[in-house]
Amino acid sequence: MNRRALLKGLAVSPFIAYNETGSTKSPFGSMHVAVIGSGAFGCWTALNLVEQGVQVTLIDPWGPGNSRSSSGGxxxxxxxxxGANPIYTQWVQRSFELWLKLQKQAGQRIYFPTGLLWxxxxxxxLMQESLPVVEKAGYRIDTLPMNHAEKQFPHINFSxxxxxxxxxxxxYLLSRVACQIIEDRVCKLGGRVIREAALPIHQLSGGLDKITLADGASLYADHFVFACGPWLGQLLPDLLQPIIIPTRQxxxxxGLPEHSEYTQSMPxxxxxxxxxxxxxxxxxxxxFKVADHSAGDVINPTTVDRTVDIASLKRASEFLSHRFPDLDGAPLVESRVCQYENSPDTHLVIDQYPDADNAWVVGGGSGQGFKISPAVGEYVCSxxxxxxxxxxxxGISRFL
Structure with missing residues (x-):
């Protein structure tokens, strides 16, 4: 059987998705969902679906955590x-549980509890709005008097x-490793992976029965989840090109000094x-990682040259020298050009495509998506x- 015939057959010849005990019984066993994008959102969505016995095909041309993706690095x-809206903190709470569960299942460390200094x-x-929400969720945040902060963290200039x-x-979480672990788990539980790109879709209305891949093959499914991060605007341009904006980050x-105390004492x-x-x-x-959260230039994530901008390096070096004086003059030892996939209001975009209720858009991470991706995947599955x-x-309607 050729590859094109195999892909078409997936819609009419259900493959078996096994759970951990080997059982094949599921009320959703005849449902097939294609997930486009094996970043954090796509992988967690696929994992949640396959754990429910749903047939899942995960599609990505370069694989989980690749250097072009928002989940790379x-x-x-x-x-x-x-902030004041509790849903994100609640999703962090749930995501912590799922990250730790995945870490245990994988037998590999993913989460490193360093603490975080604000x-x-x-x-x-931002903090004043967040404190009531965070405390209600059971998280502890201490307000540090300046003299205490200076004593506890002598390497920092608080002037x-x-x-x-x-x-x-x-x-922090290991992002690339985590995505690879999740995709491997999807495969272990019966999901399928295709290393190919999906072609753009225009004039989508009345439902979607198939997508076309770059090699010309058609992939049929009952539902399609578009979780392809900075490529969302390219894949669904009629709707998402003005909504999901990829920016370089x-x-x-x-380089740290030899025998540096930073690795032991610095949160x-x-x-x-x-x-x-x-x-x-x-x-x-x-x-010593330094990143600027401010949105950079708009980019094409496929073709952008990922050489770090000199002005960006200068800003980071000046900040490093000022805030962490012991690292003044530290050499640059590695760099990456990642990207955000920003929505206009920086909130997530998770919704059905207008007039096509079996097509789902999952994106708009805006630099905050990875950490809550387990909860996002669970929500999309549900x-x-x-x-x-x-x-x-x-909802998408807030932009229409």
Whole structure:
């Protein structure tokens, strides 16, 4: 049987999706869902579906955690501070549970509980709005008097910092490794993976019965989940090109001194001032990570040259020298050009495509999606299986 015939046959010849005990019984065993994109959103959606016995095909041309993807790179922060709306903190809470469950299943460390130091050079409204929500969820955040902060973290220059907070349960996740683990698990449970790109879809209305792949093959399914991050605007241009905007985000790693105490004593950190910088001491022994949360230039994630911008490097180096004086003059040892896939209001976009209720859009991570991707995948699965109601905050209609 040729590959094209095989793909078409998936719609009419259900393959078996096994659960952990080997049982093949599932009320959803005849449902086939195609998930386009094997980043964090796509992989977690696929995993949740296949665990329910749904037939799943996961499609991505370059694979999980690849260097073009929003889920690429080695590390991502996980924290509970999201402002006054409780849904994100609740999803962090659920995601923590699922990350730890995955870590146990994989027998491989994914989560590193470093704690997180929040430094505000100006208004700390974000923290003030977040504290009641975070405390209600059971997370501990300490307000640090400046003299205590200076004593506890002597490597940091707090001269222009107005307020400091320490979030105990925060830390970082291994992003690329996690995506690879999840996709492997999807396959272990009976899911299928296709290393191919999907072609753009125009004038989508009245439902979707198939997508066309770059090699000309057709893939049929009952539902289609478009979780392809910065490519959403390219794949569904009529709707999403003006809504999902991919921007370049330079990530820099600076060399640490020999026998550096930073790896033992330095928590992960966020610095909110004229710009928002964040980082961590030495993830995966890469060096001292510094990243700028401010949105960069709009890019094409497929064709952009991923050489770090000189102006970006200069800003990061100047910030590093000021905030962490012991690292003044530290050499750049590694760099990456990642990207955000931003929505206009920075909230997630998780909804059915207008006039095509079996096509699902999952994106708009806006730099905050990876950490809550387990909860996102669980929610998308539950929506497809009609177990939960639509969350208006994530609806596409707010942009139409």
């Amino acid at each position: 080695e590390s991502r922060l996980i924290r509970s501070v999201y 430094m505000f050079s100006g208004d700390d409204e 222009d910092v107005k307020s400091v907070y320490y979030e105990h349960s925060a830390g 330079d990530v820099l790693f600076f 992960s950190w966020v610095n909110i001032g004229d710009r928002i910088f964040y980082g961590m001491a030495n993830p995966e022994n890469r060096g 929506r497809i299986l009609e177990r939960v109601d639509h969350e208006p905050l994530f």
